[in-house]
Amino acid sequence: MPSEPPPADGPRLPDELLLNQGLAQLHLGQLPQARASLERLLSQNPAHFDAHYLLATVLGQQGEMEAALRAFDQALALRDNHPLAHGNRAALLLHLGRHAEALQAYDQAIALKPDFAAAHFRRGVVLQALGQPEAALQSHARALQLQPALDEARQAWLALKAQLGDQAPQAPETPADPTQAEAGFDARDNQRAAAKYLSQVESLTTPADAGASAEATWQALAERGQALARLQQPAEAAQLFERALAIAPEGTMLPGLLLGALRSSMGWDQLPALQARIEHDLATGIGSVEPITWLLQSDDPASHRQCSRLFGERLLGAAAAVPLLPPTAAGPRIRVAYLSADFAQHAVMTALAEVFELHDRSRFDIHAYAYGKPEGAGMRDRLRAGFERYHEVHALSDAEIARHLREQQIDIAVDLMGYTEGTRLGTFRHRPAPVAVNLIGYPGTLGLDGFDYIVGDATLMPPGSERFYSEQLVRLPGCYLPVDRRRPIALAPPRQALGLPEGGFVFCAFSHPRKISPDVFAVWMRLLRQLPGSVLWLVEDSEATSQRLRGHAERAGVEGERLVFAGRARFDQYLARYTRADLFLDTLPYNALATISDALWAGLPAITCTGQGYVARGATSILQAAGLPELVTSSLADYEALALRLARSPDELAALKERVLAAKTASVLTDTPAYARSLERAYGQMVARSRAGLPPAAFDVPAESAGSA
Known part of the structure; x- marks a missing residue:
């Protein structure tokens, strides 16, 4: 878990350092830390355009759209001739449904940057929403003229051409990801800023800098170490984490950061002492390691639960018990939603892809909630086709995603992420469905209120292991991990x-x-x-x-x-x-x-x-x-x-x-249809308990009897 930046009343740091720190944190996905750094910069220099602009980007990614809009307004009050700022502000207005204002903002962006292809495309989206398909078609055409591989514009253009009754021309063959075209700071800017920030922090944390406090020093060391770890330099990161840990107070995540860097860099000699320190922390109620890192080191399931609980509180904030949601009205089908950022070529999706396809659509209405940005084709396209409804929700906040699930009257929300990269566990703090399930994405308990069940099997979770889980145990009759029987195997080259x-x-x-x-x-x-x-x-x-x-x-x-x-x-x-x-x-x-x-x-x-x-x-x-x-x-x-x-x-x-x-054709492991039916029987029992007003309770799913449906 990333460390918090020094408090605003700490030593004044250079504006450029704080800006690049915020950029690096954004690049590393550390949104709360990036926000704190930028807010600290603005407390020192309220007229800093880039800080307002970048803060708006961070707030938008956190789902705080109105606050992000205000930040863009403050940035544009300082510099009104910035096309990307107008474009990003327009995107927020479009998201908020304020189409007339969004159109005006896109027009301003295009007036400043006529070759702004993404703005032309988004302007077409606005025009279409305003009931002007012919004008929208012209905007999409202009976007494609400027950037022929802008895939979203190509698809919108062809759809409108068909709608208007015209002969659709040959579409460009090479799709591109248009998301970066409208970003205020693109990936290259982030990489450059991160590298610049690393060099600045290195100078800040040398002994020669007598003006840096111990707190500022260990914070900067930790931030630099995390950037190095993301840049696949774990040995160098471990050295910085070790230096930071020597001067940091108790209660930070530095022991876990050091553990992860040492395991990634094969720095094995220090592992026993570090494990003992983390075990002491956990025993005394201090969460100093991420759960996924602790699983690499410890085989103590009691400490796994404690680690998950403490990290969940740090990640999401301590909260009262998640209120129960009244059961949905019984309908002809049970509505199940799978939530993940990884609807792509990923180990979890490779295991579950065929299960999604095999769900009985006469009894189950299957939804996907994808909160990762779309990437790749192939597996992603197959996964899309495996759901009746596929919701792209990466632009929504946790609360908005939960509200959307409730509006869809979802009976069961299934998390496929847990404490893995890109998780949106905060969604479950808003009780998106009457039943919440932890399924295979994270290999263990989440230790959180708001999750009712964890699905496994009797080998994975044997009798007597119930105390190691915050969720109620549901044991399937076969293996907890399904198999995708459609996985192709290429012809291997010689040894x-x-x-x-x-x-x-x-x-x-x-x-x-x-x-x-x-x-x-x-x-x-x-x-x-x-x-x-x-x-x-x-x-x-x-x-x-x-x-x-x-x-x-x-x-x-x-x-x-x-x-x-x-x-x-x-x-x-x-x-x-x-x-x-x-x-x-x-x-x-x-x-x-x-x-x-x-x-x-x-x-x-x-x-x-x-x-x-x-x-x-x-x-x-x-x-x-x-x-x-x-x-x-x-x-x-x-x-x-x-x-x-x-x-x-x-x-x-x-x-x-x-x-x-x-065993590929004759084993429990590869009987994926039986797995899907067992999972469906589990879902049915969960919903039946919910609709009967009964609390979640552990149960074993019986093996399917011969001849049963």
Whole structure:
């Protein structure tokens, strides 16, 4: 969790430093921090145009449209000849439904910048709303003349041409993302400002700067460290977090930031002491680490719940219990809404895509609420087609999204994000539906009021684990994680082309490197030492991280070149790589989860070691559902022995691969229709309890009986 900037009554900082700090924070998605920095700048210099302008951008992204409009008005009072400011102000007016004012603002923007393609397009949108389709068509045409790849303008133009009865011409073939065209500060501006801010903060935090207070210094170190972490320089970030932690007071998120940077940079020596410090913090009611980072380090499910609760309060603010929403009126179908920023090629969506498509539309009305900006095609288009109604809500505030769900009379709101990047958990503080569900997006409890159920299975959440969850447990009869049976697998290139030996044994561990714990890595190195010619195939996060892992290997007595790293690839090509490996090795305490499911889908056997928490039991659930319980171990010693035995037993491994391939068509894991029906039965029971006026309660979904619908 980002740190707060120094208070307004602290030492005066240069205007340019505060502006670039706000820009860097906006670039990092730290909207509350960016707002505080800019408001501090304006308290020092109320006539700073860029601060008003950038603050308006931040407020707009936070969903405070009226406040953003006032900030743009203040900016334009200082500099009326800024076309982007007029354009952004017009966009807010359009969002607020003030079409006549929006048209006037777009006209001002275009008068100042005649080649402002996005403004021409948006002007056409306004004209269409005002009932002037011919004029709107001309605006869209002008936008396309200026920027032929402006996809939104192209689609609007063709739709209007068809509506007006004209022959639609050939549309431009290359779509583009028009969102940056109207941004006050585009991505390049953010990158430049972030880099400039980093250099400024470096000078601010040197010992030679006697004017910087301890608070200002650790704050600046933390901000710079977070920027470096986002720029994939975790080792450098860790150094700054460590310096900041030495002078910061208790109660900051610095221990968690340092933990994340150390795990990403393979800085393993400091992990035990840092884990002990965070455990002490959690035990004393101090939330000093993000939940997703803590799952990488700890296998204590009680601390997972405490971490989620404390972080949720920090993220959303302490709040009274979320009020219950009266149940919706019974209708012919149950209305279910899935909420996420990741309706794209993402692990969660890859798992759920076919489930969305398989929902029984005679009994369920399925909605998507997408609050991430649209990106990519392919998977996104498939996901769109999988819903009856697909709502783009990234421009709405949390309260507005919740209100929209209530207006649609949604019965069940399903969160697919939890504490992952881009989350909008604040929506659930406004009770968007009578029933709220936590489903697979975050591997664990959210620790929040406002969520009624978490969906899993009996392996993931065994009897006795109820105390580790703030939600009521719903256990499906099969595996908690569904499988998309439409995943294509490309033809894999030969081993040599992938940097692998033709004859040596290939262990594969395609989890993100930050999941690699030193005790698991030590097992892997012992396996390589005992199997001459074998290699370990890993995911390349960055060249620096790969070199650090090779350094750890060499200190363990293994040649660094026996670690082979795979770069990014298209999804079907990524799946194909598994066909060139011999055995998948899981991580602990944070299992591979969707990655291990991918390996099995491609025919690669995988082994795991069962831990205590949700995230340490996920791979066990997957392997058992695939009919492969013998690949599950209960200790790292057994895990190592099993891997070594299989590597030395080619006949046993070959037979195992045949069973893995057979499981693609004959296992609980890949019976996606049964998963969809089980999930629907769970939804039906949740809604039935709600409509009967009963509180949420844990239950197990029975297996589907033969011949049932």
